[in-house]
Amino acid sequence: MKDQIETINTQLKDYIQSLQTPETLRNAMDYSLQAGGKRIRPLLIFSTLSAFKKNPLIGLPVACAVEMIHTYSLIHDDLPAMDDDDLRRGKPTNHKVFGEATAILAGDGLLTYSFQVLAEMEQLSAHKKIALIRELAKAAGPEGMVAGQVADLEGENQELNLNQLEYIHKHKTGNLLAFCIRAGAIMADADEETLKKLEEYAFHIGLAFQIRDDILDIEGSMELIGKNIGRDVEKQKSTYPKLLTLEGAKEKLNDHLLKAEQILQSLSIERNYLKFITELIGKRNR
Amino acid sequence: MKDQIETINTQLKDYIQSLQTPETLRNAMDYSLQAGGKRIRPLLIFSTLSAFKKNPLIGLPVACAVEMIHTYSLIHDDLPAMDDDDLRRGKPTNHKVFGEATAILAGDGLLTYSFQVLAEMEQLSAHKKIALIRELAKAAGPEGMVAGQVADLEGENQELNLNQLEYIHKHKTGNLLAFCIRAGAIMADADEETLKKLEEYAFHIGLAFQIRDDILDIEGSMELIGKNIGRDVEKQKSTYPKLLTLEGAKEKLNDHLLKAEQILQSLSIERNYLKFITELIGKRNR
Numbered sequence: 001m002k003d004q005i006e007t008i009n010t011q012l013k014d015y016i017q018s019l020q021t022p023e024t025l026r027n028a029m030d031y032s033l034q035a036g037g038k039r040i041r042p043l044l045i046f047s048t049l050s051a052f053k054k055n056p057l058i059g060l061p062v063a064c065a066v067e068m069i070h071t072y073s074l075i076h077d078d079l080p081a082m083d084d085d086d087l088r089r090g091k092p093t094n095h096k097v098f099g100e101a102t103a104i105l106a107g108d109g110l111l112t113y114s115f116q117v118l119a120e121m122e123q124l125s126a127h128k129k130i131a132l133i134r135e136l137a138k139a140a141g142p143e144g145m146v147a148g149q150v151a152d153l154e155g156e157n158q159e160l161n162l163n164q165l166e167y168i169h170k171h172k173t174g175n176l177l178a179f180c181i182r183a184g185a186i187m188a189d190a191d192e193e194t195l196k197k198l199e200e201y202a203f204h205i206g207l208a209f210q211i212r213d214d215i216l217d218i219e220g221s222m223e224l225i226g227k228n229i230g231r232d233v234e235k236q237k238s239t240y241p242k243l244l245t246l247e248g249a250k251e252k253l254n255d256h257l258l259k260a261e262q263i264l265q266s267l268s269i270e271r272n273y274l275k276f277i278t279e280l281i282g283k284r285n286r
Numbered sequence: 287m288k289d290q291i292e293t294i295n296t297q298l299k300d301y302i303q304s305l306q307t308p309e310t311l312r313n314a315m316d317y318s319l320q321a322g323g324k325r326i327r328p329l330l331i332f333s334t335l336s337a338f339k340k341n342p343l344i345g346l347p348v349a350c351a352v353e354m355i356h357t358y359s360l361i362h363d364d365l366p367a368m369d370d371d372d373l374r375r376g377k378p379t380n381h382k383v384f385g386e387a388t389a390i391l392a393g394d395g396l397l398t399y400s401f402q403v404l405a406e407m408e409q410l411s412a413h414k415k416i417a418l419i420r421e422l423a424k425a426a427g428p429e430g431m432v433a434g435q436v437a438d439l440e441g442e443n444q445e446l447n448l449n450q451l452e453y454i455h456k457h458k459t460g461n462l463l464a465f466c467i468r469a470g471a472i473m474a475d476a477d478e479e480t481l482k483k484l485e486e487y488a489f490h491i492g493l494a495f496q497i498r499d500d501i502l503d504i505e506g507s508m509e510l511i512g513k514n515i516g517r518d519v520e521k522q523k524s525t526y527p528k529l530l531t532l533e534g535a536k537e538k539l540n541d542h543l544l545k546a547e548q549i550l551q552s553l554s555i556e557r558n559y560l561k562f563i564t565e566l567i568g569k570r571n572r
Contacts, residue, residue, distance in 0.1 A: 019428050019429055020429050020433075021428045021429055021432075021433045021436075022433055022436045022437055022440065024436055024440065025428055025432065025433060025436045026428075029428065072394075076390055076391075076394060079367075079390065081385075081386035081387045081390060082387050082390065099367075100367035101367045101368050101439055102436065102439070104362055104365065104367060104368065104390065105362075105432050105435055105436055105439075107394075108358075108362060108393075108394075108397065108432050109427055109428035109432040110428075111394065111397055111398065112397065112423050112426050112427030112428070112432065113423065113427045113428055115401045115419060115422075115423045116419075116420060116423035116424055116427055118419075119416050119419045119420035119423060120420055125412075126411075126412035126413045126415070126416045127412045129412070129416055130405050130412045130415055130416065133401060133402075133404075133405045133419060134402060134405035134406060136401075137398050137399065137401045137402035137405060138402055140398050141395055141398030141399045141402055142305050142307045142311055142312075142315065142395035142396075142398070142399055143305055143306050143307055146307075146311065146391050146394050146395040146398065147306075147307045147308055147311060147395075149391050150307075150308045150310055150311045150388065150391055151308055153387050153388070153391075154308065154310065
């Protein structure tokens with residue numbers, strides 16, 4: 001998977017370098033794209049394709065598009081008007097380096113470019129490209145990630161229940177993770193039943209991902225995570241440990257991981273790749 | 287054209303109402319979409335379709351998508367970190383009503399949703415949908431509108447020459463106007479030669495549009511425009527009147543309008559619709 005991460009980093013750089021655009025904008029977009037993300041979303045796409053015995057690299061443009069969307073959301077999320085974070089992945093946030101105006105525009109640029117990348121994909125039928133674009137827009141837009149962001153902002157300083165917390169995370173991170181798996185399955189011509197089960201799998205790893213995030217904000221190491229920890233408590237955010245205690249959150253995490261693995265077991269696919277990612281999500285330290 | 291404007295207003299409302307999304311986000315998106323724009327871009331799409339004797343309403347989803355993109359760019363442009371405007375079309379700007387965080391997200395939501403609307407268009411082949419999505423992303427993204435915004439920001443407090451000013455406006459407003467005409471022509475199966483000429487036409491009306499904007503910032507009525515005038519001088523922005531004098535700018539405007547009309551004359555299309563828009567752009571008071 002190290003090779004895959006290399007490949008995605010190089011391809012992302014190439015996409016940005018090929019743009020005819022002002023240097024400031026190019027640098028701002030490139031800065032956050034190359035700021036050392038875990039590339040979980042691209043790996044999910046590649047692993048899903050491998051699970052169907054397809055060449056993972058046919059998903060490279062989709063993987064780049066998703067990473068652009070994920071990165072834009074981090075840039076906007078870090079803005080003073082939003083989470084007001086100075087540090088991300090151990091580096092100053094985009095607006096700290098380039099200023100707020102350029103950071104907003106770098107986010108807008110990445111978001112828009114992601115759809116261009118999908119539309120320009122070669123070796124994929126127009127029908128499949130349309131399916132991917134529709135699903136990505138739904139997962140990232142006002143019924144997906146953006147809805148989750150708004151709900152998250154509105155939930156600050158409020159006591160949320162578990163349903164409300166799940167709504168936020170399902171939308172804020174879950175939908176885009178689910179898109180990655182669906183995208184892989186669509187490119188691999190998976191049947192409807194398998195697609196449904198993979199969606200359920202995605203739901204569980206999405207929540208597991210977020211619960212692990214909440215736990216890391218308590219137990220994690222600032223050096224490894226690359227951002228300040230303890231921010232959730234500071235902002236009185238509703239989190240899984242807050243609602244369920246730290247022990248309860250860990251149980252819930254294991255519960256989701258177990259269910260995810262059970263779904264994988266029930267599918268007749270090459271399941272090792274996705275199994276590896278499931279474990280990665282459960283155990284990650286950053 | 288009044289009917290067409292009614293139709294687009296209703297359809298935009300329907301698109302937003304149909305979303306499953308938090309009320310705040312829905313209201314913020316709807317607020318700016320319905321804040322009384324001139325709908326020049328939708329009218330350009332409809333008029334281009336009419337010029338090819340097609341039913342203009344087949345372009346309705348594209349017209350809505352473009353209006354979403356245009357509106358998102360205004361919301362982000364008005365933010366304190368960008369142009370810091372309190373008033374737009376006679377109403378408080380989005381962040382004045384909903385706060386900065388929601389305004390940023392409403393912009394992100396509109397931008398993303400526009401691509402979903404295009405991908406979900408019925409009665410259009412997947413190939414044409416892909417062409418429209420690719421061209422819209424290019425016109426609005428880091429090689430188009432977003433590039434223009436960055437260049438505009440960088441040009442503030444600087445003495446620009448005419449070439450630099452043209453770069454800004456070609457990208458900031460011209461590319462999206464050109465997309466509208468190209469989109470109409472693509473949907474109407476226009477041939478390559480006609481498409482090329484229409485692009486040239488779009489270039490001229492795009493610049494005419496911007497020069498008229500600059501003139502209105504000096505001669506216009508705040509009541510009609512719905513925003514504070516004299517802002518360009520206040521911010522020491524490079525404008526056509528500043529570079530060419532007010533009289534020189536008016537000459538340049540007429541020059542572009544004349545060239546636009548000459549191109550229309552050279553085409554074997556039903557040219558009255560586009561002729562009307564050309565005149566509208568040249569004479570508009572708001």
